[in-house]
Amino acid sequence: MEELGNLINGFxxxxxxxxxxxxxxxxxxxVLIGVLPGLGGANGVAILLPLTFSMNPTSAIIMLSCIYWGALFGGAITSILFNIPGEPWSVATTFDGYPMAQQGRAAQALTAAFTSSFVGALFAVMLITFLAPLLAKFALKFGPAEFFAVQLLTFCSFVGMSKEPPAKTIAAMMLGFALAAVGMDTVTGQLRMTYGFPELLKGFDFLIAVIGLFGIGEILLTMEEGLAFKGKTAKINPKVVLQTWRELPRYWRTFLRSTAIGCWMGITPGGATPASFMGYGMARRMSRDPQSFGKGEIEGVVAPETAAHAAGTSALLPMLTLGIPGSPTAAVLLGGLLIWGLQPGPMLFIEQKEFVWGLIASMYLGNIVGLIVVLTTVPWWAAILRIPFSVIAPVIIVICAIGAYTVHSAIFDVVMMLVFGVVGYLFKKLRYPLAPMVLALVLGDMAEASFRQAMLLSQGSLSIFWSNGLVGGIVTLALTLLAWPLWTGLKSWLRAREAHYRLGGVR
Amino acid sequence: MTQEMEATHGDAAASVGSRWPEVAVAGSLLAIAVMVIVDSLRVGIGWADDGPMSGYFPFYIGLMLMASSGFILLSVFLGWKKVNPVFADREQLSGVFAMLIPMIVYVVAVTLIGIYLASAALIGYFMRRHGKFGWLSTAAVSVGVPVVFFLVFERWFLVPLPKGPIENMLGF
Amino acid sequence: MAKTCSTLRLLTASAALLLAPFSQQALAWEPTKPVEFVVPAGTGGGADQMARFIQGVVAKNNLMKQPIVVVNKSGGAGAEGFLDVKGDKGNPHKIVITLSNLFTTPLATGVPFNWRDMTPVSMLALDQFVLWVNEESPHKTAKAYLDAIKAQPDKTFKMGGTGSKQEDQIITVMLEKAAGKKLTYVPFKGGGDVAVQLVGKHIDSTVNNPIEAESHWRAGKLRPLCVMDKAKMPYTAKLTATMSWQDIPTCASAGLPVDYLMLRGIFMPPGVSQDQVAYYIDLFKKIRALPEWKEFMEKGAFNQTALSGQEFVDWLGKNEQMHRVLMKEAGFIAQ
Incomplete structure (x- = not known):
C-alpha cells in the first residue's frame, strides 16, 4: 500500500x-477549448504559460493538465447541441447525443456525457494510481503487430449490420479509406494521390471531414425542415441533472465495459478517438435493443464518452513513464514538463516522486472540480438551442469555418469543409452511412502503417499476427466480431425464409 | 426518414426524384475510384518480399469502391423507369439552396476579404433575410460575434485567422 | 549597427531588462505581433521539444515583447511547413525550425522547395545520433554488433527509425555499407515511439537522438554503443552508475565509419529585410546565453556548434551536397 501513502502525500x-x-x-x-473546434490544448498552454513562471512546477502542471480535463469534458457540448464534434473523440457522441438534443433532451444528454466522462476518468486514475508500473510494462508489449490487431478490433467491433444498403455502406467505408491514404505514405515516404497539388500533401484531416460531414451537412438538412431547430422546446431545469443521475446506474455494465476499453486503448496507446468508437460499437453489440442506437439512446452517449475519457486519462501514463504522448494535447503537456526541466520517461516516477504524485492527486481533484463546473453550466448550454435559427445557423457556419481553418491554417481546408458538408448532406439523403466512412478515415492510415511495419518485421509473413498469445487473441477476437453479424444475419435470413415458405409465400 | 417522405411527398410534380442525385454521387465515387487506382498503379500495387507496397491497399480499396459504386449506378439504371423515390420536394430544396449559396459566397469571401468581415456579412444577411430582425439587433450581433471571435482567437489564444486587405490596413 | 548594439546589450543584459523601453529603441526592427514558430514535424519530437522550450524561455526571460506561438505543420514529412514559410514572402513574424528534412524531403519527394527559398537566420546546435541496443542485447560494443550483423544473413537485424528516406534511414544505409549486409529498416512516426519499441524488444537497434532515449538509458533499459560524431560528446556528468555521455565511444573508433549530425537551425520566409534577420540573430544569441539553454543542451547532449551569416550559408551548401550524395547512393531520390 505504498501507493496509498504516496497518494495522500500527493493530495x-x-x-x-x-x-x-x-x-x-x-x-x-x-472547456472553452473543447467547445470551439478551432482551439486545441496547445493554444491553452500558450496563454497560460507566461502565468506559470511565477509558480512552482507542480502548481503549473496542475493548471496545464486541467486544460486537458476541461477539453475532454467540453468536446461533448457542441457534438450534442449542433452535431459538430468539438474534438475528434466526441464524434461517436454525436450519433445519439444529437438526436437526443433534437428530441428536446439536450440537458439529459449533456448530463449523461459529463457524468460518463467523469466515471471513465475516475476509474482510469485509480488504475494509474495502483497499477502504474505494471501497466507501463504492459504497454511495452505493443509492437506494430499488436497495434494493428487493436485497430482491427476497433474496426470490427464497430462495423456490423447497418440499416443502410450494403453496397452504399461499402462505398462509404472505401471512400473513407481512400481519403485516409492521400498524402505521404509513412512507410516508404512516397506521395500518394496528391496529383501534384501541394494542398493535398498533408492528406485529408479527420477533423475537417467531420466538421463538414456532420456540422455543415446537418445545417443543410435542417434547412429542409424550415428555419427551426427541433430542440427549441428543451426544458431547462436544474433538476434534470438529478433525474438523469437516477437513470444512469442502470447502465453500470456499459460504464464498466467502456472503462475497460478506454483504459486499454489509452495505455497501449491507441488513442481516445478509436476508444470512443469501440465503446459505442460494443455497447450497440451488447445491447438488447441495438435498433434504438442512433435514435437518441442515452446509452449511446454514455458508452463513447466513458471510453474516450478513460482513454484520455490513461494515455497520460505512457506519456509520463515512456515519453510517448497519446494525443496532441498530451504532447503539449509533455512540452510543459520539458520547460520545467522534467524529462518524461521511466525515471520520472523515481526522481520526481512529489511531482508525479501531486499530478496524480490533481487528476482526482481536477475531475471532480471539472464535473462540478460543467454540470452547473448544463442549463445554459441547453438554453443556446433557444436562440433563433436565423442567428445561430450563420454563427455555427462561422465556427465551423474557423475550426476547419485552424487545423492547418489553410484556406483550402475551409473549401474542403464545404465540400464535405455537401457530401454529408447528399450521403444522408441517399442513405450512405457516415459513421463507417469517418471510422475508416480515422483508422485507415494508422492501420495500414502498423500492418506494413509488422510485415517489415516478419519479412512479409502473416503469421506474425498469431506469433504470441496477446496479438493472436486480439486478432481472433476481432475476426470473430466481424463474422458474428454475418452469422446472425444468415440465421435470421434462413429463419425468415422458412417462415415465408410456411406461410405459403404470401406477403 | 426517407420512407416517411416517400409516403408523404409522393407528388411527383412538386418534388425532385433521387435518380439524378444517385447517379451524380455514385458517378463521382466511381471517378474517385479510378483516380485511386491509377495512382496506386503508379506507386506499385505488388506485395514485395517485405510486405505490401505503397499502392497495395489503395489499389484494392479503389477496386472495391469501383465495384460498389458501379453496382449502385447499375441498379439505378436498371430501375430507371420503375423506381424514383423522392429526394426532396422543391420547397425543401429551395431551403437547402438558401443556405448553400450564401455558404459558398461566404467561403469565397473568406479567401478574399478575410474571415471577420465575411462573417459579419453572413450573420447580417441571415438575420435580415430569414430572421426579420431589426437593423439595430442585426448590427449588434453581426458586428459583436466577429469581434468576440477576434478577441478570443487573435488576442487571447494567439491563433491568427485569415485576414484581408482591410485588416492589414488597420495594422493587424 | 545592430551587431554592435547587440554585444553591448549582452553585456548589460540585466540592465537592459530594467530599461527595456530605452534599449529597444536601439534596434531597427522588432516584432509588432505574435511570432509564429513553425515546426515542420509532429508534436513531441526533437524539433518540437526545442521549439516549445524556446517558446517557454523567451516568455520566461522576457526576451521579446510579443509572444511566440508554436505551430506544427508536419504534413508530407515537413513539406507542409516549409512550403508555408516559402510562400509567406516578406513576413517577418514567422520563423521555422529545421531538422534534416530540410534537405531530405525535397530530394525524396520532389516537392519543390530548397533552403535557398528561405532566409537562413542561424544554427542553434547540431543534434547527435547514437546507436542504441536493448540493455539485454548480447552485443556490448559497436564492434560486436557490427560483427554480428556481418556474420548473419541479410535482413536478420531490425533497425527502427523515424520516418522514411530521412536521417535515420540514411544512417542505416551508411551502416549497411560498413557492414556489407542489409538491415531491415522499420519506419515509425516519432523518435519517442522508436525508443519505446526498442525497450519492448520489437526491434534490435535504433539511432535515436540522445534526448529521445536518455531516460530509458538511465532506467537501465537501453545501452548506447557509439556516437556518430568525429569526437566524443563533452558532457561528463554520470547518468548511470558507470557512464556519462562522454564515455560513449565514437562509431569511427569502433570500426564503424559513420558520421552524421542533424541541423537544428532557424529560417525565415524569403524577402525579409536585413534588420529583421538581425533581430532574430540577436534574439537567438541571447537565448543561447541563458543558463536554461545550457542545461537543455547538456540534457540532450547536443553538439553546440552555432553559426550565422555567411558561415551558416556555407555550411548549408556543404550539408545539402552531402545529403544529395548520400541519398543518391541509397537510391532515395525521387524521379
Missing amino acids: SVALTGPNLVFMLVGITLG
Missing part, C-alpha cells in the same frame, strides 16, 4: 487554496 501537495483556483482556471479554459 497534500495538490490540495492547497491557490492550486484549487488554478484548477478552476484551467478547467474553464479547457
